[in-house]
Amino acid sequence: MDDKREPTEAERAIVLARASLQEEYEQAKEAGDQDVMDGIREVVADLDAELRESGVRGPFPPLDPESKSVRKRSTRRRQESPDLPRQKVSRSTVGREYAGKYRPSMFLTLTLPSYGKVGPDGAPIDPDSYDYRQAARDIIHFPALFDRFVQNYRRASGRDVQYFATVEPQRRGAPHIHAGVRGSDPRAMIRQLTAATYHQVHWPHFDQDVYTPDRMPVWNYTMAAWVDPDEVDPETGDPVPVPTWDQVMDLMDEMDDIEPAHVVRFGQQVDVKGILGGTEEAGRHIGYLTKYLTKSISEVIEPQSDRAARHYDRLHEELCKTPCSPRCGIWLRYGVVPKGANEKTVPGRCKGKAHRRDTLGLRGRRVLVSRKWTGKNLTDHKADRVEFVRQRLAEAGISKEDVSRFRIAPAEPGDPDVPPREYLIMSMVAEKIRQRSQYDIARLAQAEQDHDSRETVAGQQDSANPDAA
């Protein structure tokens, strides 16, 4: 790829649009509007992918730049971790080849550790000894753990490992990941890799409550700061400010050997299956990967028993005490003012998806695809999703505009009929929001229909399967 070429008109326009989105992101952040921030983050990720795909090299400026000094953390491996084999990452994206023609792939399932024995409904046998704290923290940091796994895998295998993975909750409420990986590696290597992979969370510790829901820090308008509700400085008589995130992190930088606030690892149970591309088995595994994607997470974790419902409640309670990011309002509970907090911050609370009861902490991204996953690119996956949504909408009697009669031609630079790129992108965002609400309506309609038909006859299933009648 040509590194030093001039960016094209289109690329320049995307960069411009990205910059204006960045500005809006700042505003949303100021206003504490998490939903808008999430939306913009998604669009910017798409734009970055588009830029990268067209050959523009990053890094692109992050939406949340690290403040002031870049913090350096020890990358020392913890003693108990087995060493990772390391090789230079080659450009090759495929693994070993057998007999010159079979190029097998693998299907991996990675789970989180045990927090206590559970029954078939996912509820713990002994809820009192179940490690809810560890379980909640692991849920929050699971995405980072998988990222680390992929990095380590690429180092260990020496190739640019490609995967298509889905994240789903298990009955016990812990996420696990199914990944189709292109190429194959020895099982023992995968096991060693999984055991060696961990993610350390270098945050202030949050083990002890400093404040409780009935006694939280308060916003002091004169000082424009979060202060202790009771304590006053004996000399000045002023309220005492609660230390900020940056202050606590700076303090931690000055101290040696601070244990990470949390370490997340995979469980012992690693499932590795070799599959041959194009075989029936491969199809079955792909089906498995996509099975859950048509369901919302809350459907997947519908409790199977009263005990399971209580279990989910308790896990949710713990998630409400677990900070999800440096900006999380829950930090005030532990005596730390979160990054970006202002008078609008609700102390001890956070609207982030990580704390929601219906999804038990699982956040939006359920499909993780590496950039060079064979065959389909991001646009193809989007097209698949679009088709699925189109069908749902059609079932609810909402049809999308037929665009097949339009002829689409690329616009020449300087064409006066072409609206500015920023306008196109913003209207795309608005259209997405409109479609999303249509889709929600369709889903609601579908749910009602399902409910009704369940009340009357079991005809629905039978019609889908003529043999059953």
Ligand SMILES: [Zn+2]
């Ligand atoms: Zn949060």
